[in-house]
Amino acid sequence: xxxxxxxxxxxxxxxxxxVQSVASFDLTDSSVYVNLTQVQAAGNGTTDTIFxxxxxxxxxxxxxxxxxxxxxxxxxxxxxxxxxxDPIAHQFLRIRANxxxxxxxxxxxxxxTWIQVATSTGSGLSVGNAQVYFSCGYxxxxxxxxxxxxxxxxxxxxxPTRTAVIPVSRKTGPMALRRRIMRRQQPVYPTLAxxxxxxxxxxxxxxxxxx
Numbered sequence: 001x002x003x004x005x006x007x008x009x010x011x012x013x014x015x016x017x018x019v020q021s022v023a024s025f026d027l028t029d030s031s032v033y034v035n036l037t038q039v040q041a042a043g044n045g046t047t048d049t050i051f052x053x054x055x056x057x058x059x060x061x062x063x064x065x066x067x068x069x070x071x072x073x074x075x076x077x078x079x080x081x082x083x084x085x086d087p088i089a090h091q092f093l094r095i096r097a098n099x100x101x102x103x104x105x106x107x108x109x110x111x112x113t114w115i116q117v118a119t120s121t122g123s124g125l126s127v128g129n130a131q132v133y134f135s136c137g138y139x140x141x142x143x144x145x146x147x148x149x150x151x152x153x154x155x156x157x158x159x160p161t162r163t164a165v166i167p168v169s170r171k172t173g174p175m176a177l178r179r180r181i182m183r184r185q186q187p188v189y190p191t192l193a194x195x196x197x198x199x200x201x202x203x204x205x206x207x208x209x210x211x
Contacts, residue, residue, distance in 0.1 A: 001018075006155075018136075027096075027127040033092055035157060036092070047137070047138040049148040054131050061123065062095075062133065074120050089115070100121075102123070105117040105118040132153070
């Protein structure tokens, strides 16, 4: 497994590549979602891409993409559903929970509008002590399947760079057609002015003492 600029890549191997968060979080009346940017081809039908949550009692609630199907599963109750996997409609996958054992599996094409995929009640998952779980692998014979890629964990999708063109009448010279790249505003870092470091985040208290 590797992580680069917020993207987690899990090789699809027969030993299964698995990553689980070290820190726990409280999923009660909350949610966790991810952008599933790449899954393996169906291949021979034995590949799995998994995103979900687990707890210290060894139970899982997850999404699983297998053999071109999107599967939901709660191992504490055995509740499961299956439907055709749509890489656009199911690009973002989200799991929600309340404090009464109800779980929701939801999907979205843009992390803005969510559609319920499944729900179940009576879950025994310890939602107050949950960890995020990712896995990818196969349990049969596959020929170099693609890795699984995840990004934007609990983040809106990365905004693409926008290009603005300012039209003018001239084609050459200083007033020619100009192309500007507009990016998201960046943080302002301390600067050096007249030999001093300028940082507005530092509070200074000064006093004068008579000689």
